[in-house]
Amino acid sequence: MDPIHGLLYGLSRAIEPQILILGFLGCLWGTMVGVLPGIGPVAGITILMPFTFGMDLTPAMVMMAGIYYGAMYGGSTTSILVAVPGETSSIVTILDGHQMAKQGRAGAALALSAIGSFVAGTFGILGLTFLAPPLAELAIGFGPPEYFALALVGLSMSSFLSNASLAKGLAMAVIGLIIGTVGLDIVSGQPRFTFNNMELAGGLEIVSILIGLYGISEVMEMMASKIRPQIQHEKLWNLRRLLPNKLEWRLSIWPIIRGSVMGFFVGALPGAGGTVPSFISYAMEKRMSKTPERFGKGAPEGVAGPESANNSGAVGAMVVLLTLGLPYNVVTAVMLSAMIAHGIFPSPLLMVRSPDFFWTVVASMYIGNFMLLILNLPLIGVWASLLRLPYRWMTVFIVLFCIIGVYSIEYRSFDLLLMALFGGIGYVMKRVDLPAAPLALAIVLGPIMEKSLTQSLIMSDGSPFIFVTRPFAAASMVLFFVLMFLPLIQRKLGRRIAPVGEVEM
Amino acid sequence: MDRFSSAVLLAFVAFYTAAGWSLDTWAKNAPGPGFMPRLLALVLAVLAILIWVQAKPSPESHEEVESYSKREPLIIFLLVLAYVFVMPQLGFPLSNLLLVVALRRMVEPSSWRADLAGAIGAVVIIHLVFVQMLALQFPVLPVWWGE
Numbered sequence: 001m002d003p004i005h006g007l008l009y010g011l012s013r014a015i016e017p018q019i020l021i022l023g024f025l026g027c028l029w030g031t032m033v034g035v036l037p038g039i040g041p042v043a044g045i046t047i048l049m050p051f052t053f054g055m056d057l058t059p060a061m062v063m064m065a066g067i068y069y070g071a072m073y074g075g076s077t078t079s080i081l082v083a084v085p086g087e088t089s090s091i092v093t094i095l096d097g098h099q100m101a102k103q104g105r106a107g108a109a110l111a112l113s114a115i116g117s118f119v120a121g122t123f124g125i126l127g128l129t130f131l132a133p134p135l136a137e138l139a140i141g142f143g144p145p146e147y148f149a150l151a152l153v154g155l156s157m158s159s160f161l162s163n164a165s166l167a168k169g170l171a172m173a174v175i176g177l178i179i180g181t182v183g184l185d186i187v188s189g190q191p192r193f194t195f196n197n198m199e200l201a202g203g204l205e206i207v208s209i210l211i212g213l214y215g216i217s218e219v220m221e222m223m224a225s226k227i228r229p230q231i232q233h234e235k236l237w238n239l240r241r242l243l244p245n246k247l248e249w250r251l252s253i254w255p256i257i258r259g260s261v262m263g264f265f266v267g268a269l270p271g272a273g274g275t276v277p278s279f280i281s282y283a284m285e286k287r288m289s290k291t292p293e294r295f296g297k298g299a300p301e302g303v304a305g306p307e308s309a310n311n312s313g314a315v316g317a318m319v320v321l322l323t324l325g326l327p328y329n330v331v332t333a334v335m336l337s338a339m340i341a342h343g344i345f346p347s348p349l350l351m352v353r354s355p356d357f358f359w360t361v362v363a364s365m366y367i368g369n370f371m372l373l374i375l376n377l378p379l380i381g382v383w384a385s386l387l388r389l390p391y392r393w394m395t396v397f398i399v400l401f402c403i404i405g406v407y408s409i410e411y412r413s414f415d416l417l418l419m420a421l422f423g424g425i426g427y428v429m430k431r432v433d434l435p436a437a438p439l440a441l442a443i444v445l446g447p448i449m450e451k452s453l454t455q456s457l458i459m460s461d462g463s464p465f466i467f468v469t470r471p472f473a474a475a476s477m478v479l480f481f482v483l484m485f486l487p488l489i490q491r492k493l494g495r496r497i498a499p500v501g502e503v504e505m
Numbered sequence: 506m507d508r509f510s511s512a513v514l515l516a517f518v519a520f521y522t523a524a525g526w527s528l529d530t531w532a533k534n535a536p537g538p539g540f541m542p543r544l545l546a547l548v549l550a551v552l553a554i555l556i557w558v559q560a561k562p563s564p565e566s567h568e569e570v571e572s573y574s575k576r577e578p579l580i581i582f583l584l585v586l587a588y589v590f591v592m593p594q595l596g597f598p599l600s601n602l603l604l605v606v607a608l609r610r611m612v613e614p615s616s617w618r619a620d621l622a623g624a625i626g627a628v629v630i631i632h633l634v635f636v637q638m639l640a641l642q643f644p645v646l647p648v649w650w651g652e
Contacts, residue, residue: 171552185538220578392613
């Protein structure tokens with residue numbers, strides 16, 4: 001099926017009432033979790049994921065994709081109005097977005113953010129529509145060595161980009177891989193680390209661990225922090241003056257275009273997702289500006305560029321998931337585990353074997369993008385008022401949702417115990433500055449990596465040289481070693497590359 | 506703090522290695538069930554040592570200590586843990602009620618009446634949506650109810 005026919009077919013399915021309603025609910029929930037500080041898209045998807053197990057995969061995926069890009073839209077609202085990022089890709093929006101709000105231009109900042117997100121989202125989905133088929137065709141030739149090498153690069157990149165040191169990021173990734181070794185060995189069927197416990201024989205339930213790490217630990221973090229975001233009434237009044245003025249438009253058009261294009265391609269890289277493109281866009285706009293001194297003081301480009309980049313970056317990450325079946329950030333890792341739970345293993349053949357699924361998800365993203373524009377522009381006041389919700393009630397409902405979500409997977413108390421333990425572990429990790437993202441990504445990638453490593457070594461009669469004799473695998477291994485030794489090279493050269501969150505502002 | 510993390514990681518490596526000691530590393534021409542665990546244990550040990558070596562003394566900032574509380578996260582953790590053991594005995598609605606009341610009383614409480622009324626409301630909503638509408642199979646009654 002060529003892209004145009006595929007898209008038309010997908011549109012015919014995407015307008016079915018069930019898919020339309022679930023897509024809308026996904027966008028609604030996504031915007032809400034994006035707006036609320038503390039709960040990001042990962043927690044938003046993981047909490048709701050178990051409820052999707054009773055649905056067909058297509059509407060379930062449409063809903064999860066809606067949550068993902070809905071959170072990208074919603075995250076900017078809190079950044080602009082209260083200087084607290086709704087999720088990580090909106091951190092950089094605080095710098096100029098909140099300054100604009102302080103100057104009475106909150107409405108303009110929110111409008112630029114929503115319109116930029118819409119343009120970038122549309123660009124990203126167009127990219128997905130037309131680039132996914134050739135990319136999948138290229139990837140059909142990939143075997144286990146290529147998959148192992150690509151997964152290795154994804155994990156190391158995720159560790160490299162985490163705010164902690166590379167050693168800490170990698171250590172967390174290895175812990176995630178270790179978690180994946182619990183259960184029956186994929187080749188021999190021999191039990192590993194099960195301690196004669198039947199509950200452990202099937203492996204540790206990934207969703208319970210993720211909900212613990214991102215749901216329960218977030219609640220603990222929210223309650224540990226005594227600082228509560230305060231929203232000013234006058235800022236909400238200013239939302240009535242929603243449209244940007246001529247100068248703001250003129251300054252924002254090119255940053256939106258640049259952010260959309262760059263974000264899509266960077267977002268498709270391992271570990272990048274929506275966060276890295278937003279930081280790159282900010283740095284790029286500041287460097288390209290004739291008046292860089294305005295940045296940090298309410299420059300509209302500092303809102304329009306990063307907000308566009310994080311949305312197209314989110315779609316870029318989906319390209320890799322849907323064509324290679326590899327999750328390169330935590331959100332897509334969660335989506336992959338949902339797809340596996342539904343019995344679909346994404347691969348380059350996904351478009352051939354399940355065209356209905358693929359094209360309906362893509363088409364629903366176009367519709368979802370329109371829904372989000374409508375949800376985020378006229379209803380912005382409603383979203384902003386969410387910030388006035390009492391924290392103690394939010395805590396109660398998130399905890400209950402986590403419990404219900406985990407228990408409804410297999411109705412086992414053991415999964416609840418796992419969630420509680422990983423909630424505690426996730427919180428302690430935050431306190432001792434150990435990143436959760438590489439761990440979460442590794443938990444999902446672990447079984448894929450072990451399977452492809454074993455298959456590769458069987459193919460080569462045990463020789464590890466198989467990873468350097470095949471061009472794509474070799475190139476990926478070179479990239480992996482460069483990443484590993486980059487800190488050493490930087491030290492030798494006396495320079496260092498700033499991780500995400502430390503890009504020159 | 507980094508040295509503490511490193512020590513915990515090394516202890517974990519020791520436990521993991523001991524637990525997987527009997528697994529074969531290699532079987533015929535293919536990696537055995539112990540291959541990946543041993544490889545991972547080795548890499549983690551190296552990384553833990555690296556974290557130890559790179560650790561810098563980090564002066565604890567007063568500001569952070571003041572803006573973070575240890576009590577609330579610990580309470581939430583213990584309550585969720587207790588819920589895991591209580592729910593199969595008491596059933597879903599009653600355990601939820603106890604959890605919500607406890608959460609509300611221990612984390613930013615208001616009056617008893619308001620907390621109890623709020624908790625009952627939350628439990629009824631949750632029960633209607635998830636048990637009645639979505640037909641999730643939760644244990645509704647306590648285990649001793651039918652005896």
